[in-house]
Amino acid sequence: DAGVIQSPRHEVTEMGQEVTLRCKPISGHNSLFWYRQTMMRGLELLIYFNNNVPIDDSGMPEDRFSAKMPNASFSTLKIQPSEPRDSAVYFCASSPTGGYQPQHFGDGTRLSIL
């Protein structure tokens, strides 16, 4: 079975540019999560969706970050404009709805903003 698929795997861009990260969750999973991982702050939840609806976006750093889930098989995380402090590894994860379900992570997008 295909796992969570993220693209691109690596992105290097200059500050001020728009960055779009993509995620395809596991088919049948109703919940989707976006995380950011850095050495300093560890793994932080940015936003999560349930049945394509954003449930909790309290982790989104600021208005430069936005996330969408137009359908059950696709989500995007956009940063506009990007800044060097946004450099991190961004993970997408999905899980079935319900208590105590494991989250299945993609391999992440390593983002470098110069």
Add this chain to the structure above:
Amino acid sequence: TQLLEQSPQFLSIQEGENLTVYCNSSSVFSSLQWYRQEPGEGPVLLVTVVTGGEVKKLKRLTFQFGDARKDSSLHITAAQPGDTGLYLCAGAITAGNKLTFGGGTRVLVKP
């Protein structure tokens, strides 16, 4: 301040030695999960503990959930180089999907 504090942050041991990683909080969790992450990959679930005092074993790994459901530990017996990785604990306050992750413990097992 992390809601879940993991200790130690880094552990380097020789193959065959035992190790214990701790995950502590002042909050009560409905469940706690342990993940392992290898370089260039996302975290992968090892175990979920739900009941206070619960002990689960996965081959050489033993997981314990504290009686008060505020803390957990992971013990590895006779560690092998393949156990090298970043170990993350993650707690759920309610029986839903949202997890809060600890800062992680980086384990290096040298042959």
